[in-house]
Amino acid sequence: MDKAALKARVCEIIRERNAEIVELGRSIFAEPELGFKEVKTSAKIKAAFEKLGLECETGWGITGVKARMKGKASKRTVAMLGELDAIVCRTHPNCDAVTGAAHCCGHNVQIANVYAVAAALKEAGAMEYLGGDVVLFAVPAEEYVEIDYRSKLRDEGKLRFLGGKQQIIAEGGFDDCDIAMQMHVAVTDNPEGDMMYAGSCNGFIGKLIEYHGRAAHAAGAPSQGINALNAAMMGIMGVNAIRETFREEDCVRFHPIINAGGDLVNVIPDYVKMESYCRASSVKALSGYNKAINRALKAGGDAIGARCEIKDLPGYLPLAPDAKLAECLRENAAAMMGEKNVFSGVHSAGSTDMGDVSQIMPTVHPWVGCVKGTLHGADYVVDNEEVAYVKCPQALACMIVDLLWDDAEKADEICREFKPVFTKETYCQFLEDLSAGKN
Numbered sequence: 001m002d003k004a005a006l007k008a009r010v011c012e013i014i015r016e017r018n019a020e021i022v023e024l025g026r027s028i029f030a031e032p033e034l035g036f037k038e039v040k041t042s043a044k045i046k047a048a049f050e051k052l053g054l055e056c057e058t059g060w061g062i063t064g065v066k067a068r069m070k071g072k073a074s075k076r077t078v079a080m081l082g083e084l085d086a087i088v089c090r091t092h093p094n095c096d097a098v099t100g101a102a103h104c105c106g107h108n109v110q111i112a113n114v115y116a117v118a119a120a121l122k123e124a125g126a127m128e129y130l131g132g133d134v135v136l137f138a139v140p141a142e143e144y145v146e147i148d149y150r151s152k153l154r155d156e157g158k159l160r161f162l163g164g165k166q167q168i169i170a171e172g173g174f175d176d177c178d179i180a181m182q183m184h185v186a187v188t189d190n191p192e193g194d195m196m197y198a199g200s201c202n203g204f205i206g207k208l209i210e211y212h213g214r215a216a217h218a219a220g221a222p223s224q225g226i227n228a229l230n231a232a233m234m235g236i237m238g239v240n241a242i243r244e245t246f247r248e249e250d251c252v253r254f255h256p257i258i259n260a261g262g263d264l265v266n267v268i269p270d271y272v273k274m275e276s277y278c279r280a281s282s283v284k285a286l287s288g289y290n291k292a293i294n295r296a297l298k299a300g301g302d303a304i305g306a307r308c309e310i311k312d313l314p315g316y317l318p319l320a321p322d323a324k325l326a327e328c329l330r331e332n333a334a335a336m337m338g339e340k341n342v343f344s345g346v347h348s349a350g351s352t353d354m355g356d357v358s359q360i361m362p363t364v365h366p367w368v369g370c371v372k373g374t375l376h377g378a379d380y381v382v383d384n385e386e387v388a389y390v391k392c393p394q395a396l397a398c399m400i401v402d403l404l405w406d407d408a409e410k411a412d413e414i415c416r417e418f419k420p421v422f423t424k425e426t427y428c429q430f431l432e433d434l435s436a437g438k439n
Ligand SMILES: [Zn+2]
Pocket: 087, 105, 143, 376
């Protein structure tokens, strides 16, 4: 079989197995689970892989499931990822009555895509034409939620980091992968559906900020107090005063809230608690601006004589799609969805833990327009199942064939040219340092 014939066969199989692919997607949609608790979802994908004759490794990041399809040689490995977790949306008609979990970020569609690609490559006998392996990886906990619960898991030694892909990177789950790809649903009003194949995302650092002052009678003896609220306001003003140094291309966001700002009006506030994210578009920018923001926040305390304590928490790193990989995806997506429905994309100020993977290996994370309503919202609905469950997995499966065809030349070239920001070790160290306040 030549490459074009193999790609055609792979696409045909995805079409033929449509009912079972959609059923898996819908079944996961019907039983949403939150991150690191995706027990039923994990069991479903394991059963589906095993039905295809794939051997599964379980327990990656607690609930993750990994399977490998071996090529005629194993020169490079392409990992196709899908996320297991749901988000909380208590107003969504299909939410879990107890937990409020709902699949209104469409991660169930990702899992169905992983299965579709696996089934098509398997049934087509594709691996005997490919010079590399394919890893199918269902991964947990993309949504950065339930921080208390996850911190408890960390205290118990079950987690090192709070995001699913972060945890799996640390566990070594990606050590035997060279390239990572994952689709994500997106909202569109294009009736034909569309794909943004190379959109990038901000990274973020979570921040807990406390100001400690001294209580005193607010009217009778303010001179004896140290006003923590004034310190916090000065801190915020300090950050505002350096906003003009934030470069447009770094896409910095600092958006604090005050969770505790004093107890009684007649007492000088001795304690103020704030939370924020520092977001930026590259690791270097994230690190640099976070330092500057911390300096300004601390200066607020210094100005008033209050003590400022800042705890930085590792969030997610910026998503930087690999240009050559994205071009390979563009060609295949255009063939399925039409040139006019496939576009490069824009930078988003939001974040995903696929960003962390993209700092270590060549990555693509296309946003696939097949949804109506609002992501994470009550009106979210998969509107274009043809794009979600047929055209998207067809494009992804064909992309894998291109990357690994014959002696995996294309995958190999992309990997050789890729310049990682981190190795696994320096990545873990970066996150640990951040938690320890060293960044
Ligand atoms: Zn989401």
